[in-house]
Amino acid sequence: MSETAVRPGVRWGGIIGGALLALAAGAGILLLAVPDVFAVAGWIRPLLFSLRPEWFGAVVPLTLGVLVIALGVVWVVRRGTHAADREAEPTPGD
Structure with a gap:
C-alpha cells in the first residue's frame, strides 16, 4: 500500500x-x-x-478583460498548487 x-x-x-x-x-x-x-x-x-448606448462599446471589452484577468489568476494559483503537489511526491528511487 x-x-x-x-x-x-x-x-x-x-x-x-x-x-x-x-x-x-x-x-x-x-x-x-x-x-x-x-x-x-x-x-x-x-x-x-x-446609461447611454455608447457606453456598451467600453463596458463589454472591460467586462471581458476582467473575466480574462480573473481566469488568469485562477490558472496561476492552480498551476502553483499542482507544482507544489508534484514536488511533494516521492520519486521512485526514494
Missing part, C-alpha cells in the same frame, strides 16, 4: 458559485429588512437610466 496521501482538489466553481448565491441571498434579506428600499438604494435607478 502506498504511504502518500492524496489531497482532494479545490473546487473553485463551487466556491465562486456559493459566494454569488450568498451575495444574492444577503441582498434579498437586505431588501426585506429595510423599510424604505428607495431611500437606501435610490441612487441605482438614476444610474441605470442614465
Whole structure:
C-alpha cells in the first residue's frame, strides 16, 4: 500500500458559485429588512437610466478583460498548487 496521501482538489466553481448565491441571498434579506428600499438604494435607478448606448462599446471589452484577468489568476494559483503537489511526491528511487 502506498504511504502518500492524496489531497482532494479545490473546487473553485463551487466556491465562486456559493459566494454569488450568498451575495444574492444577503441582498434579498437586505431588501426585506429595510423599510424604505428607495431611500437606501435610490441612487441605482438614476444610474441605470442614465446609461447611454455608447457606453456598451467600453463596458463589454472591460467586462471581458476582467473575466480574462480573473481566469488568469485562477490558472496561476492552480498551476502553483499542482507544482507544489508534484514536488511533494516521492520519486521512485526514494
